[in-house]
Amino acid sequence: MAEIEKVHCLIIGSGPAGYTAAIYASRANLKPVLYQGLQPGGQLTITTDVENYPGYPEGIMGPQMMIDFEKQAQRMGADIRWGMATKVDFTNRPYKVEIDEEKWIEADSVIIATGASAKWLGLPSEQRLNGHGVSACAVCDGFFFKNQEVAIVGAGDTACEEALYLSKLCSTVHMLVRRDEMRASKVMQQRVFNTPNIKVYWNTDTLEVLGENKVDAIKVVNNHTNEETTIPVKAFFVAIGHQPNSDLFKGWLDMDEAGYLITQPGTSKTNIEGVFACGDVQDKIYRQAVTAAGSGCTAALDAERYLGALEHAHMEQQQATA
CATH class of the missing domain: 3.50.50.60 (FAD/NAD(P)-binding domain)
Known part of the structure; x- marks a missing residue:
């Protein structure tokens, strides 16, 4: 097997959901590594003016907004990389994700923010x-x-x-x-x-x-x-539909008939503990930058709680065997 890198929190995808997850995960000291995928910035990079995102009274161009999100995530300490997830193995933790068909990452938690593509x-x-x-x-x-x-x-x-x-x-x-x-x-x-x-x-x-x-x-x-x-x-x-970018997770994660990842209501949790989904890959209803960003925040908080509980359980185990 090729080289393996171990990370605490891996984020796949780089639209509003992925970058927001990276901002929150960095602030929680989860040392997130984010892979941007095929289209860094996601669907917003093919939009021009964005006028409905709070905090931009004059509006902003979609690509510039995504540059701002990326810079903010980097300033918080997120490790943002160019590259694409090409295969996953969620059999056991740490979960394995292949990048660009050449290297493997082992991650204690995975946040999926691969988005959707308009047809x-x-x-x-x-x-x-x-x-x-x-x-x-x-x-x-x-x-x-x-x-x-x-x-x-x-x-x-x-x-x-x-x-x-x-x-x-x-x-x-x-x-x-x-x-x-x-x-x-x-x-x-x-x-x-x-x-x-x-x-x-x-x-x-x-x-x-x-x-x-x-x-x-x-x-x-x-x-x-x-x-x-x-x-x-x-x-x-x-308006002929969207295609969620979820093919990579077929056979691992629960999805609906259209391919949207299914999360537990009110959370970003998938059917595999420690794997979270946010943004348009799991939202076929709202599909807005602001709702994607909100769900990215949810995913990072869910990941933080999950990793915190793991750490706590590990410490208790160590004390019990000491």
């Missing part, structure tokens, strides 16, 4: 204009398109919720549904149909997002008639 349609223009009118979060970015026309693609409860949210801010919401029906619950569909400024397009696929440096329009096609239409809009929201 995209896969259009080159969608990626090119991401952060410039293309967004996967209406709650984050809808505010910037007040009184303007926007489009949203999706057919589930989340898409309906986001369309309704946008309808309160925007003049018209063009909702694109690929099939002739929605997957959303009947009650959510009804709310959409009852909202006069949401226009639903059935059997509609998006061909392209148009615009040079910002969204100007979308080109769509009716997949029954093959008729193409251009709809002028200022923003294009993709």
Whole structure:
């Protein structure tokens, strides 16, 4: 086996949840080691303005916010490293985590903050204009398109919720549904149909997002008639779901059918003692920077209590055998 390093508290992932866990764990003297993963800073690095995080009255750019989080964690003493967890072995404590397929870490506790990734349609223009009118979060970015026309693609409860949210801010919401029906619950569909400024397009696929440096329009096609239409809009929201970054933990940790890690209610505890989960990898409801940061704090406090209890038990054992 390759080189093995022993750590007290290992944090996997570096969005608001991971960095906040690192800040709290450092202050509790857990000497955390954090591996940033494939996308340091997580989903916030593909957002532009963040205006809904408390403490930034003028707003802040997503990437800058994550740099601030990282600097704060480092100032507290967190050991932040570039690298990706590629395999885990949670059979016994200390738990083993492989980094970059080359070295193994043995950790007394593990905090998982690997986040989730938005699902995209896969259009080159969608990626090119991401952060410039293309967004996967209406709650984050809808505010910037007040009184303007926007489009949203999706057919589930989340898409309906986001369309309704946008309808309160925007003049018209063009909702694109690929099939002739929605997957959303009947009650959510009804709310959409009852909202006069949401226009639903059935059997509609998006061909392209148009615009040079910002969204100007979308080109769509009716997949029954093959008729193409251009709809002028200022923003294009993709609400076709998120994929939690949890594949690494399959077979070890309990997860729901979508792959979100299951934690004990009111805690960050997974089904394995000493392994904690926080942020979007276990939260499919709120998915905000502020809720992720809060759950990162919870995970660090849970880890601190767990490690404290272990230490206490170890000392008692030593006294008993002395």
